[in-house]
Amino acid sequence: MAKRLIPTLNRVLVEKIVPPSKTTAGILLPEKSSKLNSGKVVAVGPGLRGEAGGNHIPVAVKEGDTVLLPEYGGTQVKLGEKEYHLYRDEDILGTLHD
């Protein structure tokens, strides 16, 4: 059975969104239109701890956010059958909204 991962500190667990390589009607999409590297935030850590020791610096994104990911970086993690990636919150470029 797949385990659940709670990231440490300011780490963010992301499930990458694989862009469709053809439209629902079956037309093949040119490579250029599938370039946006995005994902869904599955879990976030509690944040880095400040020097004072008692406080957490909140993580820049939250569970459920659709995020723009950097081209490189991130640590691949496999939980059960699914593949995820871990990022430090400062490496996530932004959140995507419709």
Next chain:
Amino acid sequence: MAKRLIPTLNRVLVEKIVPPSKTTAGILLPEKSSKLNSGKVVAVGPGLRGEAGGNHIPVAVKEGDTVLLPEYGGTQVKLGEKEYHLYRDEDILGTLHD
């Protein structure tokens, strides 16, 4: 449909201004006059978080600013048909005014 991007932390989303390569009257401009690397700020992040955890250090530029960009750096992002660039606010050289 194009998605909207809200940058994280102190990131700034910029749409580069492509300088005209000829005047409106059709006269070709010499290469030198098109050198200023500028752009329009489309969106800014909430700012870096201070060590205290609760505060944000405000971003140095704001939406709508015309900014002078460094010659190198920035991350290319494509949203829908349009191409943008992401910069850390400390990499933006200044704001341009008429």
Next chain:
Amino acid sequence: MAKRLIPTLNRVLVEKIVPPSKTTAGILLPEKSSKLNSGKVVAVGPGLRGEAGGNHIPVAVKEGDTVLLPEYGGTQVKLGEKEYHLYRDEDILGTLHD
């Protein structure tokens, strides 16, 4: 007789979980399913000391946690017959839960 180790500062003593290479029924598992690099936290240090000198920044994991470990890093330690690994808490990727 095996000695007990109390880690210093933000170090974490971990006993790695060796994934079974065949099922209890004796069927050999393909290499891919044994990939998750995890361990059990056996002991944690008191945390790094803040600049003020009197306070400790709490360690991000606690004794008994099942943790996801980075692919590289960690210091091998042998206590009695058993082999353990020491990690800085910031290098532990997250905690695993059923």
Next chain:
Amino acid sequence: MAKRLIPTLNRVLVEKIVPPSKTTAGILLPEKSSKLNSGKVVAVGPGLRGEAGGNHIPVAVKEGDTVLLPEYGGTQVKLGEKEYHLYRDEDILGTLHD
């Protein structure tokens, strides 16, 4: 028309002083006497922001100052017909006075 540039953070916009290569009377000056690399401060940024987020660390020079510039460094900027250089205030060596 030339745009006006307001530098970000602790950046300083400088117009370099080109030393005359001959005296007003037309006598050619030896290379050695034209060595001082100086400029006029045209605009300064608001200063770096402190960790607290609300304050600015004032810039070390001010508009109108004649400054001694380092031999290397600075970013060339062309506004209209004129050429300027941007420096971080900590790279400016000092102010020159008659």
Next chain:
Amino acid sequence: MAKRLIPTLNRVLVEKIVPPSKTTAGILLPEKSSKLNSGKVVAVGPGLRGEAGGNHIPVAVKEGDTVLLPEYGGTQVKLGEKEYHLYRDEDILGTLHD
């Protein structure tokens, strides 16, 4: 006559424990069982000074502790006939207890 050394700042003076290469009954021990790199803390410094200037950040180990040492590092010191090693407290891996 041997001098006594009081370490500066967060330095720790350690006398390494040389593991017996045979048992008391004279049986040679295999190389593997002598692998634990440990030592006895002979003296500790007052700790690093905090930025405030008046305070010391306490050293992570104390005189008399049996400590686990890193495989590399440490500065060899000879006082009289005996050989010691100096470590920064952050390089000591943990304390050993029966």
Next chain:
Amino acid sequence: MAKRLIPTLNRVLVEKIVPPSKTTAGILLPEKSSKLNSGKVVAVGPGLRGEAGGNHIPVAVKEGDTVLLPEYGGTQVKLGEKEYHLYRDEDILGTLHD
């Protein structure tokens, strides 16, 4: 006419003391006796600014001090006919007294 330079931040303007290569009586001195690299402090900056933004960290030396200079480093500056050197105050080794 020679300009006066006020250094920025923690910079120190020094006029190097050229040791006499022969005594006043005309006896040539051996190379060894001219080795001390010292200078006279001509001007000092206001000091680095602290993070709070309003305060200056005072410069470690003052105008008129005779200082011991490091063997390497320093920026050569020519003001009028005279040659000076700029140092960061932390690079000056000490002050010399009779």
Next chain:
Amino acid sequence: MAKRLIPTLNRVLVEKIVPPSKTTAGILLPEKSSKLNSGKVVAVGPGLRGEAGGNHIPVAVKEGDTVLLPEYGGTQVKLGEKEYHLYRDEDILGTLHD
């Protein structure tokens, strides 16, 4: 005449103790017994300045201390006929006591 040097910041002026290469009775000592690299503290600086600007972080050793020196590092200074070495206080390993 020899000048007196007052070190800046956290610098420490040390006169190295040259270990006797033979005993007072004239017996040559083996190389091993002359290995301890120690010195006498001749002068200390006021200490590094804290960020607040008004305070000094006290130097870890004081005038008259016999100190254990690192094998490498230190800046050689010649004052009059005597040779000294300058160290940053954090590079001094400890103080030696009978």
